[in-house]
Amino acid sequence: MTKGATAPRRSGGSRGRGGTPPEPDYVQLLTPDGERVSHPDYSVDFSDEELRGLYRDLVTVRKLDAEATALQRQGELGIWASLLGQEAAQVGSGRAMRSQDMAFPTYREHGVLYCRGIDPIMPLSLFRGVDQGGWDPVANKFNLYTIVIGAQTLHATGYAMGIAKDGKVGTDDGEAVIAYFGDGATSQGDVNEAFIWSSVFHAPVVFFCQNNQYAISEPLERQTRIPLFQRAAGFGFPGVRVDGNDVLACYAVTRAALDNARLGQGPTLIEAYTYRMGAHTTSDDPTRYRVSSEVEAWQAKDPIARVRALLTKEKIADDAFFDSVDADAKAEAVQLRERVLTMPDPDPAQIFEHVYVEGSPLVEAERKQFEAYAASFEGSAH
Amino acid sequence: MAVETLTLGKALNTGLRRAMERDDKVILMGEDIGKLGGVFRITDGLQKDFGEERVIDTPLAESGIIGTAIGLALRGYRPVCEIQFDGFVYPAYDQIVSQVAKFRYRSRGHVNLPMVIRIPFGGGIGAVEHHSESPEAYFSHTAGLKVVACANPEDAYFMIQQAIASEDPIIFLEPKRRYWEKGAVDTALGLDAVTPLHNSRVVRPGTDATVLAYGPMVKTALDAATAAQEDGRSLEVIDLRSLSPMDLTPVFDSVRRTGRLVVVHEAAGNLGMGSEIAARVTEECFYSLESPVLRVTGYNTPYPASRLEEEYLPDLDRVLDAVDRSFGW
Numbered sequence: 001m002t003k004g005a006t007a008p009r010r011s012g013g014s015r016g017r018g019g020t021p022p023e024p025d026y027v028q029l030l031t032p033d034g035e036r037v038s039h040p041d042y043s044v045d046f047s048d049e050e051l052r053g054l055y056r057d058l059v060t061v062r063k064l065d066a067e068a069t070a071l072q073r074q075g076e077l078g079i080w081a082s083l084l085g086q087e088a089a090q091v092g093s094g095r096a097m098r099s100q101d102m103a104f105p106t107y108r109e110h111g112v113l114y115c116r117g118i119d120p121i122m123p124l125s126l127f128r129g130v131d132q133g134g135w136d137p138v139a140n141k142f143n144l145y146t147i148v149i150g151a152q153t154l155h156a157t158g159y160a161m162g163i164a165k166d167g168k169v170g171t172d173d174g175e176a177v178i179a180y181f182g183d184g185a186t187s188q189g190d191v192n193e194a195f196i197w198s199s200v201f202h203a204p205v206v207f208f209c210q211n212n213q214y215a216i217s218e219p220l221e222r223q224t225r226i227p228l229f230q231r232a233a234g235f236g237f238p239g240v241r242v243d244g245n246d247v248l249a250c251y252a253v254t255r256a257a258l259d260n261a262r263l264g265q266g267p268t269l270i271e272a273y274t275y276r277m278g279a280h281t282t283s284d285d286p287t288r289y290r291v292s293s294e295v296e297a298w299q300a301k302d303p304i305a306r307v308r309a310l311l312t313k314e315k316i317a318d319d320a321f322f323d324s325v326d327a328d329a330k331a332e333a334v335q336l337r338e339r340v341l342t343m344p345d346p347d348p349a350q351i352f353e354h355v356y357v358e359g360s361p362l363v364e365a366e367r368k369q370f371e372a373y374a375a376s377f378e379g380s381a382h
Numbered sequence: 383m384a385v386e387t388l389t390l391g392k393a394l395n396t397g398l399r400r401a402m403e404r405d406d407k408v409i410l411m412g413e414d415i416g417k418l419g420g421v422f423r424i425t426d427g428l429q430k431d432f433g434e435e436r437v438i439d440t441p442l443a444e445s446g447i448i449g450t451a452i453g454l455a456l457r458g459y460r461p462v463c464e465i466q467f468d469g470f471v472y473p474a475y476d477q478i479v480s481q482v483a484k485f486r487y488r489s490r491g492h493v494n495l496p497m498v499i500r501i502p503f504g505g506g507i508g509a510v511e512h513h514s515e516s517p518e519a520y521f522s523h524t525a526g527l528k529v530v531a532c533a534n535p536e537d538a539y540f541m542i543q544q545a546i547a548s549e550d551p552i553i554f555l556e557p558k559r560r561y562w563e564k565g566a567v568d569t570a571l572g573l574d575a576v577t578p579l580h581n582s583r584v585v586r587p588g589t590d591a592t593v594l595a596y597g598p599m600v601k602t603a604l605d606a607a608t609a610a611q612e613d614g615r616s617l618e619v620i621d622l623r624s625l626s627p628m629d630l631t632p633v634f635d636s637v638r639r640t641g642r643l644v645v646v647h648e649a650a651g652n653l654g655m656g657s658e659i660a661a662r663v664t665e666e667c668f669y670s671l672e673s674p675v676l677r678v679t680g681y682n683t684p685y686p687a688s689r690l691e692e693e694y695l696p697d698l699d700r701v702l703d704a705v706d707r708s709f710g711w
Contacts (some may be wrong), residue, residue: 136492138456144488148480154446155481158453165409165435165459190477193446200441354491357524357549360627363525 026241026275029248032269032301034309042252048076048316054247055311056325057091058304061111063329064120068110068127076125078338081108085245087276089210091115091270092250096258097178099286100141103157104179107145108210112180116142120332124340129205131346150188153179153207156292160203160261169204174262177205178254184215186231195235204261206254207232207269210244212276217289232291237267244274245303246330265306326331348374386571391561393535394424396569397542398462402432405460408546411438411447412464412500412644417461421466422502422561437696444474448499452481455495468503469512475520482551483526484677498545498552503531504598505695506559508688515685516649518597522626527627530579533600539622544579552579555625564570566641579690581625581673582632588618591705594624594633594659597695599646606701617705622708625655630641634666641672642708646696651679673711676704 027042029182046054070082083090090111097103097115105112110123116134125131126145133144146152156179168175185191186209198205211228213220224231232239242253250272257268276300279286286295311317352367383384388396410425416439419426429437439446444465451461465471469480478499484496506516522529528550532538538556545552577583585600586607595603600621605619618636622628637643643663645656651660656677678696686694 040461131490132488134490137489138493143456146481148476151449151477151481154477155447155453155456158450158455159457160453161450162454162459164459165454166457189443189473190445193441193443196441196443197446197450212445344595354487354489356528357486357494360528361629362627 008380024241026243026273028243028246028251029251029252030246030306030310031117032245032306034313036248036304039252040248042140042249042256043281044252046246046248050312051307052317052321054091054095055304055307055317056252056328057095057111057115058087058247058307059325060329060332061091061114063333064336065110067257067333069282071124071337071340072127077124077282077359078129079281079283080127081281082276082278083108083110083242085275085298086210086212087111088247088295089208089244089250089272089274092247093208093254093270096251096254098176098258099174100175101140101258102143102159102175102177104143104152104154104159104177104186105145105197106149106152106180106182107147108182109145109180112196113142116140121339121343124336125343127345128136128340130343149183150185150191150194153181153185153191153194154197156205157198157201160198160205160267161201163204167275168263170264171192172263174264175204175260176256176258177203178208179205179336180208182215183207183209183211183213183220183223183228184218185209186228187215192255195232195237195267199236202264202266205267206257206261206263207267208254208272209270210272212244212274214276214286214290214327216280216284219289225370230267237269239269239271241271241273242270245301245306247303247307264282385566385568387564388535388539388567389562389564390532390535390538390557391422391424393539393565393567394532394556395426395428396567397539398425399427399431401543401546402428402436404543405546406436407458408460408462409436409438409454410462410464411451413440413442413466415439415464416626418546420464422440422558423540424500424556424561425464433638444470445638446473446679447574448477448482451497452477452485452495452517454539455497455564456493460496460546462498462500465499465501468501468515468517470498471517476644478521478527478553479524482523485586487526494509495551496547496549498542498548498554500542500554502558502561503555504557504559505685505691506598508691510688511685512690514688515518516647516680518553518555518625518647519621519654522655527551527553527626529553529555529622531557531597531625533560533595533597533621533623535559536567537567537621539567540573540576541569541579541623544573547573548579555597559598560601562600564655576670578611580627581697582620582622582624582629583635584618584632585619586619588616588640589674590616590635591644591646591708592618592620592633593646593701593705594620594622594641595646596625596655597648599648599687600697602698603701604707606698609698610705613704617699622655628659628662630659630662630666635658635661636666637663641670642705643671643675644678644701644704644708645675648680648695650682651677652682653678673708676708678704
């Protein structure tokens with residue numbers, strides 16, 4: 001049994017009520033100081049160019065996220081769910097997907113969305129209230145954001161069952177599914193039902209839990225008394241805990257789990273042990289429920305700083321590269337801002353569109369009433 | 383002509399079989415629907431003939447049935463989910479109302495969820511608690527879902543196939559107390575040759591008053607009309623069939639002729655289907671009405687212990703009493 005894998009080990013699980021949690025035992029390939037470390041079961045073999053690419057991804061998604069947070073503060077978005085601190089978990093797992101794999105996100109997976117090649121304006125239009133997710137989820141292999149906690153884990157499992165029915169497992173070019181959720185979601189019935197379903201139907205799905213330590217204000221201790229990855233054993237499939245701030249480890253562990261799924265070995269639960277540096281959303285105030293020393297301790301494990309330290313130490317990149325990445329990310333953020341500010345409000349007729357494929361007399365009648373009512377104002381001072 | 387005499391349950395079974403033969407993407411999911419054939423045997427023999435890949439015995443979790451069906455529909459399948467009893471649909475309520483109903487709207491038409499959720503509903507079989515509920519108003523209130531109820535074997539046979547063929551998600555209500563009642567079904571007819579899924583239908587013409595019902599109460603209404611005939615009153619009975627969207631055009635036409643309407647359903651009256659129908663008929667037929675629209679419904683209590691259900695459920699006498707009140711206005 002490997003380090004970090006489901007086993008009768010008690011790491012992180014024996015913390016007492018109110019005690020200091022021990023340092024968790026997890027798969028790590030890059031330390032917070034930027035040192036590469038080896039692991040008996042997981043490794044990555046990235047070229048220098050690929051490592052620079054990962055760094056660029058991390059910086060870009062953080063910058064876009066910061067821009068979205070600023071836009072919310074300026075009243076341009078109704079709300080924003082920041083990914084700050086979770087960039088490695090999202091970029092690592094997102095880049096581990098193959099083009100044919102399907103993702104089922106929550107409302108915070110902006111980094112995964114970016115890795116899927118979807119226009120980063122999309123989640124901003126959602127949070128601005130222009131639409132409820134404008135992309136085609138099936139064509140983009142990335143489902144719409146799901147707001148109800150954990151509901152998407154069942155959709156992911158069903159989709160994975162469909163892959164198996166289609167005979168698209170068991171070969172190297174098969175398909176797999178990844179379902180994203182947070183630590184709070186593990187308390188939901190749907191997530192536990194998804195674990196049962198995926199296990200008994202041997203579905204090619206990877207459950208990627210970003211344990212960011214808080215469900216809005218409630219700490220992990222309010223959701224579980226054992227490490228989350230150990231839950232998998234009770235459902236009959238492997239669980240792995242990975243350093244969620246280590247993009248290399250997140251990539252390696254996710255790639256392996258997706259490969260196992262596509263080769264017909266069933267589901268895996270990955271617990272990416274990380275930390276949400278900001279608020280749950282722009283609506284809450286994390287200073288009410290957590291202490292600054294905790295935040296500072298996690299600051300030292302920053303997912304971007306450690307990759308930059310690695311690139312510097314191993315002379316894979318120089319200051320000119322870092323400057324250019326910053327400049328490009330800034331340019332992309334400025335562009336995003338301009339696009340948000342010039343985003344038109346939707347046509348009111350959209351209220352009545354796409355309710356049913358085959359229509360409904362009730363919806364049609366109300367559409368006509370609305371149009372007549374709206375037309376009655378034309379030419380008036382209102 | 384291939385007219386067969388089938389029970390409503392067998393008609394559903396045969397209709398499911400036809401749908402599975404027609405489209406190999408149609409799959410059935412539910413608890414005990416495989417070897418057992420479902421607790422009401424509606425899926426009897428289907429797993430034997432279509433295999434475990436298409437008739438899936440699921441774990442015992444309703445949210446999981448609906449949630450995974452959504453994923454299968456996204457993948458191109460057409461799941462037909464069986465909820466074992468009406469009172470067990472509530473654990474799946476979130477998936478139905480928050481996800482199934484809204485997927486298409488949320489995705490601006492990118493995604494359709496062509497799935498059917500079969501629910502045996504209503505009382506009258508002497509069951510224990512949670513086995514006799516009438517949840518239709520919850521689902522009819524939710525845009526994005528369509529809700530239908532069959533009342534006789536012929537409709538059961540065709541409506542289940544029409545529902546499965548629909549690109550929209552359908553809540554399909556089956557009147558469980560009528561599962562064993564027989565009727566003629568012309569199985570040679572195509573789906574296009576019969577009443578469209580969302581149209582209501584006059585099932586007994588009459589001239590003096592209109593009685594509107596759906597599901598298990600259609601038979602009750604017809605029995606009441608037969609009894610009323612002996613008293614010299616001619617009742618027109620309309621089967622609503624589709625609860626959402628509602629086709630009230632035949633009802634408006636009928637009320638304009640008869641001037642009186644009694645709506646009958648098992649569900650509690652408060653904020654129920656009858657309330658909506660009364661409001662719409664009043665808006666549309668105000669000058670034709672000779673008396674207020676009256677409702678005959680279950681009481682506004684939880685469904686009682688089965689020894690009391692005969693008192694609770696609308697029956698022939700309560701319908702006739704309402705007709706009398708309508709004439710006494």
